[in-house]
Amino acid sequence: METKIFAKDQLDEAVDLLAKGELVAFPTETVYGLGAIATNEKSVKGVYAAKGRPSDNPLIVTVSDEEMIARYAKEVPERAKKLIKHFWPGPLTILLFVKPGSLPTAVTGGLDTVAFRCPDDQLTHDLIAKLGYPIVGPSANTSTKPSPTTAQHVYHDLKGKIAGIIDGGPTRVGLESTIVDLSVKTPIVLRPGEITPEEISQVLGEKVLINTGKVSDKEVPKAPGMKYRHYAPSAPVVVVDHVEDFAHIPLNAETGVMALKSELSKIDLPEENKFNLGNDLVDADHNLFGGLRYFDDKKQIKQIYVQGFDEGEESLAYMNRLNKAAAGHHFK
CATH class of the missing domain: 3.90.870.10 (DHBP synthase)
Structure with missing residues (x-):
């Protein structure tokens, strides 16, 4: 077709x-x-x-x-x-x-x-x-x-x-x-x-x-996005909750990083391994899926680290999608 x-x-x-x-x-x-x-x-x-x-x-x-x-x-x-x-x-x-x-x-x-x-x-x-x-x-x-x-x-x-x-x-x-x-x-x-x-x-x-509950395998979800894996690129995604933790991540040619512009400037990686989420949470909302797709097309990338946000209800949507993309995996 x-x-x-x-x-x-x-x-x-x-x-x-x-x-x-x-x-x-x-x-x-x-x-x-x-x-x-x-x-x-x-x-x-x-x-x-x-x-x-x-x-x-x-x-x-x-x-x-x-x-x-x-x-x-x-x-x-x-x-x-x-x-x-x-x-x-x-x-x-x-x-x-x-x-x-x-x-x-x-x-x-x-x-x-x-x-x-x-x-x-x-x-x-x-x-x-x-x-x-x-x-x-x-x-x-x-x-x-x-x-x-x-x-x-x-x-x-x-x-x-x-x-x-x-x-x-x-x-x-x-x-x-x-x-x-x-x-x-x-x-x-x-x-x-x-x-x-x-x-x-x-x-x-x-x-x-x-809603904070999970839908069981036998249940029909009342709305999209409640039950199944969503938003995930081919490479595993890890949420970085604290920006200072980017300094502790082992970086190499197979690493991708998604973060605000202010944080990316501190990360020692080639530009092609970095994706700019923008200047603030509003920008990050807008750019999250674009960034995940950017790295999905780069087969050399084996791990993607993405900046998380803790800004109350304002960051609920962003963290909901990011947590699903990362299957709940956070950097520790």
């Missing part, structure tokens, strides 16, 4: 492909998503096949506006409306009870809930509005690999496996959306993102919990 890259003025071609049941990757403010019409079970199953994604990992339903949710959600409670008004379009995904029979099991994983997201990206808004249907939107990468933040990342992973990619340029945020579960009595953040639990709590005027 030929994978075509579409420019912004070729959106109608991408719409036609989706309408025919094909798979098309699309940009969002977080990462690139892999699109298929959410009500087309055959196409949705094609998403799992293209990514090599476990079939019990439910998918996010990407909509163009709040009205589209009403077709598929059993109800849109008042607290969901509050979050939608405040954060949409934006990097917040909301888990609600699904209207029975409205979406295929391939989307919901057989659960009675489904996650909805409205990205802050005009191209994707126009795509869904022209299509007239919501699309599923898991990250457009090979399963377990770092999520894509450019159209070129998508092409690298899925060339020949999908029909098209809409090139919207580099993503703004760089980490996937926050997922909040509103199907339970007390809202709970299932996956951290740019929007923090504190921000959600302030809008709702109630306590918001943070």
Whole structure:
């Protein structure tokens, strides 16, 4: 299969492909998503096949506006409306009870809930509005690999496996959306993102919990990113919690280091063995997946050391993704 890259003025071609049941990757403010019409079970199953994604990992339903949710959600409670008004379009995904029979099991994983997201990206808004249907939107990468933040990342992973990619340029945020579960009595953040639990709590005027539990092998996760290995390049990743520890790492030609610019300048390695995460945590959020992909393409690199952050809720999303990439391995 030929994978075509579409420019912004070729959106109608991408719409036609989706309408025919094909798979098309699309940009969002977080990462690139892999699109298929959410009500087309055959196409949705094609998403799992293209990514090599476990079939019990439910998918996010990407909509163009709040009205589209009403077709598929059993109800849109008042607290969901509050979050939608405040954060949409934006990097917040909301888990609600699904209207029975409205979406295929391939989307919901057989659960009675489904996650909805409205990205802050005009191209994707126009795509869904022209299509007239919501699309599923898991990250457009090979399963377990770092999520894509450019159209070129998508092409690298899925060339020949999908029909098209809409090139919207580099993503703004760089980490996937926050997922909040509103199907339970007390809202709970299932996956951290740019929007923090504190921000959600302030809008709702109630306590918001943070998921810290693990999903067992026999359980179906309620949202993406809760159960399976994610974000990992080929070489093992190690989290460096304290910047002074970079001085104690045995460095050689097979070592890769990802850190803020201020720390990289102190590390005695060739430039090709270093990846600049930027000047602060916001930059690091944006650049994390790009750095992991940078070293994934360097076969001589056998170990990657990545700077960790301890900045409370602000660093939750970054450390969530980094810990998954490192399988919990920290430098000691």
